[in-house]
Amino acid sequence: MTRSYSANAAATLNDATHSGMMRPTIWVAIVVFLLILIAHVQQVSQVDLFLNLNGASVEVLPSKFWPAITLFGDTLILLCWLSPLLLFRSRMVLGLVAAIPMGGLASLGFKRLFLAPRPGDVLQHDSFHVLGELLSGHSFPSGHTITAFAAAGVAYACFMSERNHSKAVGVIAGALVLATFVGLSRVAVGAHWPADVIAGACIGWLSGLNGVWLTRRFSETCESPRFAWVTLWVLAACGVGLQFRHYTDPACQGITQLATAFVALTLLAKALGQRQFRLDGQG
Numbered sequence: 001m002t003r004s005y006s007a008n009a010a011a012t013l014n015d016a017t018h019s020g021m022m023r024p025t026i027w028v029a030i031v032v033f034l035l036i037l038i039a040h041v042q043q044v045s046q047v048d049l050f051l052n053l054n055g056a057s058v059e060v061l062p063s064k065f066w067p068a069i070t071l072f073g074d075t076l077i078l079l080c081w082l083s084p085l086l087l088f089r090s091r092m093v094l095g096l097v098a099a100i101p102m103g104g105l106a107s108l109g110f111k112r113l114f115l116a117p118r119p120g121d122v123l124q125h126d127s128f129h130v131l132g133e134l135l136s137g138h139s140f141p142s143g144h145t146i147t148a149f150a151a152a153g154v155a156y157a158c159f160m161s162e163r164n165h166s167k168a169v170g171v172i173a174g175a176l177v178l179a180t181f182v183g184l185s186r187v188a189v190g191a192h193w194p195a196d197v198i199a200g201a202c203i204g205w206l207s208g209l210n211g212v213w214l215t216r217r218f219s220e221t222c223e224s225p226r227f228a229w230v231t232l233w234v235l236a237a238c239g240v241g242l243q244f245r246h247y248t249d250p251a252c253q254g255i256t257q258l259a260t261a262f263v264a265l266t267l268l269a270k271a272l273g274q275r276q277f278r279l280d281g282q283g
Contacts, residue, residue, distance in 0.1 A: 021160050022209055033202035036195050040114070040140060046193045050119055054128045057188035067132045068251040070185035072178060073144025075100065076238045078151060080259035083235050083266045086228055091215050094222050095154040097231060099204075099211030103146045106203045116140035119190055130190040142192045145200030146207065148182035151175060153208020179204070232267055239263035 057066060071077050078096070085092045116139040119128060155175035162168035183201055186192040192200075215222045222228075239260035247253045 022157060025156070026206065026209065029202040029205045033199055036199045036202070040116070040195055040199070044195075046195055047123070049194050050187060051123075051128055053184070053187045053194060054119075054190060057184065058129050058131075063129070063131055064249060064251060066185045066188040067249055068255060069178075069181050070144060070189055070191075071252055071255050073142075073146075073148045073182040073186070075147045076242060077256060077259045078147060080235055080239050080242065080263045082151070083232065083239075083263045084269075086232055086266060087269060089158065090228055090231075091158055091212065091222070092154055094215050094228075094231065095158065095208065095212040096151055097211070098214040099150040099154065099207040102210050103150050103204055103207035106207070107141060107143045107146050107200075110141055110199075111138040111143075114140050116193075116196070119193060128190055129188070132189050132191075135191045139192055140196050140199060141203055142183065142186045142196040142200035144186055145179070145183040145192075145197045146204035148179035149201045149204030150208035150211065151204075152179040153205040154212055155208075157209050157212035229270075232263075232270065235263050236267050 072081070079093065082093050082096065115137065118135050118137060118139040120130065120134045121136050121139075125134065152172075152175040156172050159168040159171045162171075179201070183197040186197050186200075187194060239262075242256045242260050245256055247256070
């Protein structure tokens, strides 16, 4: 009983520590989102900022870079790329899965509520760079940015109490850099306004933190091998589905093929090695 009490006390202290570290970032995300929402309702012009960012992006980095990096804001592709973590830090993957309802509902709800036009609906098509398909309608917020920053939020929540400080900083910084590039890519390819991206970042961050909280709230379910197996098989089905997508850019096609390969290798490693799924890289 003493051991059980100690374990519960440690878990409670750990949860309190996590909450205390996450709370400031939650308030920042909420305040920034509200400010962006007010600016959006007031129809503050973003044309000049969009054109400057859109034009500068292809000058700083090759134009082929942006359509490729933007794919990491695709939920299925990102989950498949992260699938090997199911063997070592399954909470990273399960947290992102658990973030989908909040992020998805927020994205769909605001898109339907505002019906905001995209740059291609407002500007002359020859006045800015369009990399890939020219999208129309439902601009606010950016769904790809939501996914990318949800993953960054999951990384932050999972690694902020990591004992290896340099490892934690490296993972969190890497996740934030990738998410930032995904967000910028949505402007670079001509799909979103800057406000769409910032709003998506805020929603994604909150969704990611909420996803990790859910995995801790329902830890018994998440620790179940059956649950992890179901998640892996669903990702495997998604990986197969990705092969029906066709991109003219070889880099984009390669990213989807690697996504499928990562899921297949994870499934094979689990089946052959019978490796135990681990939530936090311990054991």
